[in-house]
Amino acid sequence: MLTISVPVKEIVPHVILPISQQFIHRVIRDLRCDTLFKNKIFFKGDFTHPSKSTDDEHNPLINDNRLECEIQPILDRKSQKNETEKASDTIGPRFSIRTVENKIPFFADVETQTFCNIYENSITLNLSCVMYFKDRNAAYDVYNRFVNLYTNGDLMCVQDFVYTIPIPEDIYTIFFMIHKMKGSAPEDFMKYLRENSNGYISIDIHRNDLNTVELVVRKNTCKVLIQLELNSEKPTADKDNHAAKTYNIEFTAYIQFNKPDSFFIRYPLVVKNQMIPAEAIPVPVSQSYKQPFYMHKYFDIQRALKDFETLKPVDVVKFPWYDEWIVPASPLREMGYTPFFTGIVTLDNLNDPDGKTIIDLESDLDGRKLRQEIIDTLKAQDKLSLYPENQFHIALFANDYMVEPGELDLIDGTKLIIPFKNIDKVYHLVLSEKEIKYGSFNFARGGVHDIITNRQ
Numbered sequence: 001m002l003t004i005s006v007p008v009k010e011i012v013p014h015v016i017l018p019i020s021q022q023f024i025h026r027v028i029r030d031l032r033c034d035t036l037f038k039n040k041i042f043f044k045g046d047f048t049h050p051s052k053s054t055d056d057e058h059n060p061l062i063n064d065n066r067l068e069c070e071i072q073p074i075l076d077r078k079s080q081k082n083e084t085e086k087a088s089d090t091i092g093p094r095f096s097i098r099t100v101e102n103k104i105p106f107f108a109d110v111e112t113q114t115f116c117n118i119y120e121n122s123i124t125l126n127l128s129c130v131m132y133f134k135d136r137n138a139a140y141d142v143y144n145r146f147v148n149l150y151t152n153g154d155l156m157c158v159q160d161f162v163y164t165i166p167i168p169e170d171i172y173t174i175f176f177m178i179h180k181m182k183g184s185a186p187e188d189f190m191k192y193l194r195e196n197s198n199g200y201i202s203i204d205i206h207r208n209d210l211n212t213v214e215l216v217v218r219k220n221t222c223k224v225l226i227q228l229e230l231n232s233e234k235p236t237a238d239k240d241n242h243a244a245k246t247y248n249i250e251f252t253a254y255i256q257f258n259k260p261d262s263f264f265i266r267y268p269l270v271v272k273n274q275m276i277p278a279e280a281i282p283v284p285v286s287q288s289y290k291q292p293f294y295m296h297k298y299f300d301i302q303r304a305l306k307d308f309e310t311l312k313p314v315d316v317v318k319f320p321w322y323d324e325w326i327v328p329a330s331p332l333r334e335m336g337y338t339p340f341f342t343g344i345v346t347l348d349n350l351n352d353p354d355g356k357t358i359i360d361l362e363s364d365l366d367g368r369k370l371r372q373e374i375i376d377t378l379k380a381q382d383k384l385s386l387y388p389e390n391q392f393h394i395a396l397f398a399n400d401y402m403v404e405p406g407e408l409d410l411i412d413g414t415k416l417i418i419p420f421k422n423i424d425k426v427y428h429l430v431l432s433e434k435e436i437k438y439g440s441f442n443f444a445r446g447g448v449h450d451i452i453t454n455r456q
Helices: 011-028 136-149 170-183 184-194 370-387
Strands: 002-007 041-045 066-074 105-108 114-135 155-158 162-166 202-205 213-220 224-230 237-238 243-267 317-319 337-345 355-359 392-400 407-409 417-420 426-433
Touching: 002 170, 002 202, 011 066, 011 114, 011 162, 011 224, 011 337, 066 355, 114 136, 114 170, 114 224, 162 202, 170 184, 170 243, 184 202, 202 224, 370 392, 370 407
Parallel strands: 041 066, 317 337
Antiparallel strands: 002 243, 066 114, 105 114, 114 243, 155 224, 162 213, 202 213, 224 243, 237 243, 337 426, 355 417, 392 426, 407 417
């Protein structure tokens, strides 16, 4: 398995503005003044461009009914108006425990165990709003309804705000690769996305290019906290030469919600007995980049390397190194075995009824070679390596379940024979060592230790 995260981009047009607009429209609808401010609601501030001061026919709006709103974020969590998270509720600087636990993925392909989710962070918006009225009576009517509907300063919770965010290219490339590797037709890709997302994934027109479409995911905010505060005891008159031009109602709104922060996708490295191609792995795939195998005592070291005894060993050698699969709880753990190698296995000779997959531990470890002492021990153990109570143990896992030793075979102690042909499972080879001492060697000291073989 592999898990990657991709940041959510364009938060302002896709999240901040839609939620702010839906909130303002809800307020004026509740105040029954939506006909007064129709097409005359303007946003400005740190997140948006300054509002224009003319209507669609380019008529000046200076003395017309209108609503202006300035959006400012409260980025400092300590100064948030309605703080719902404490510093102790966070994992590092980015993710809240509350947004990670029990999170339901918006995309779930159970067949391949591919799951995609959106992690969120709390944000509070400060909306400074002014409603301008030409008519004094209309201003006082709306003001009185405001006082009756919204107890000044009380907290409200709403749950019906909706927004859409574009799915990053890295994410939908993985979706497409998995869909293709399952043997499905490319033209059925959208059907595949909809069926595995309960319809939350759809196609939308790109906001900046009307000739381009983009994949988006629709999100409903689970909880939005809102606090409204009137800034005056009555509508104020905006006078010019002692004559009121407009009557204004000023109020401040604090909106707190969880904004999307990152896409997280967890997906398999093998689909239908095929390794995921490099295009679906947006990380460097060179084994030397992440995990230098000369640091592991079970494998041949680079003899020419100077001062290698000062290097720290890695815990488990993995193939490929970015595979996040962990050996599940099994009798091996209870019997004192410690894994030192895990590798993905793909099946061979699938079209041959009598064909089997053969893994040669002397040559088939992706270019790595076990130390000669290990090879000699495996050959001495022969088929007993498939069973416990020996120095080294060889196991095969199908998905997360260890295959019974009787279903496998071992030739010369190093050639593992696998008879299976089920391409819907993911197989892992696991080499383990039991913590015992014999002769002049001490191979296990907590499983893996320094790369120098201890000799007397």
